[in-house]
Amino acid sequence: MELRGEDYVVTYAESRHTVEFFGTLRLRDSSDYKPLTDILDKALSDSAGLLVLDFRNLQFLNSAGINIISRFVISARKADTAQLRVLGNNEISWQQKSLGNLQKLWDKVSIEIR
């Protein structure tokens, strides 16, 4: 499954239980982010215990996008059906600064920033 915009690509590899983000994601609001929310929800429902969110190639994410990811983490916490593993890149500021906040929403999220 793949979501492609002018500045970004999001892929969902079902066999690896991994959602990967590429480019710059700066959409207007939660209705523009709906297709992404749908992919995340689907990935969670077929996760079989583990879901990986790989942001290492996402240069920018705006606060509307951070909102979407954060709310997804909250819904995963409520469902409590899968371990979330978040991969980040230490050379990209927003990841270094903001990804850690996901753990404050759910302490079971594992975050690896390299």
Place this chain on the structure above:
Amino acid sequence: METTTTLGSWTEDAGENNLSDALLRLKAADIFQSWRRCSLTADFLARYYSYYFPYREKATDRISRETAENNISYILNELIENTAKYSDAADKSVEVTVRLRPSDIQFQVTNRVTEKRAEDFVRMAAELMEGNTEQQYLSKLEREVDSSGLGYLTMINDYGVTLGFKVEKSGDDLFSVAVQASMLWKEA
């Protein structure tokens, strides 16, 4: 509502000590109509100002070029997106100002809104300035709706930004809303 309201650490620009200034005046309608212009404008100014900063290997007392470009782009994009979402007069201008100062860099955006929206804005800004922004951030996310102010909270919590606001009656029943975000670029 008051003719002029200032909140947070609003500063009138004295100008004389600025190392650099830039001002872009855009038509509000342009950024409503083509959303990607927000990101484009932020990226342009971020790249432009990144040249003041050395590459990572040489950045000992200040943020590196890579960090500067990333941080400036994030902050400006948030500020410009807000003007695109909340301007009420498509024919009016949105102003984007950057001031490089001796130890910080200040971004300012100004746009025009109705009195109703100006009041909502002042209420939101006052809440932000009440402090405990970490808690405000987390509780906003836990609530089902209302994510307004989330961008400002990420700037404060994650980028160490200081905010200032000025809301002023501008004639023709509109109010001008100006937001300043200042980020330190010198590091100890």
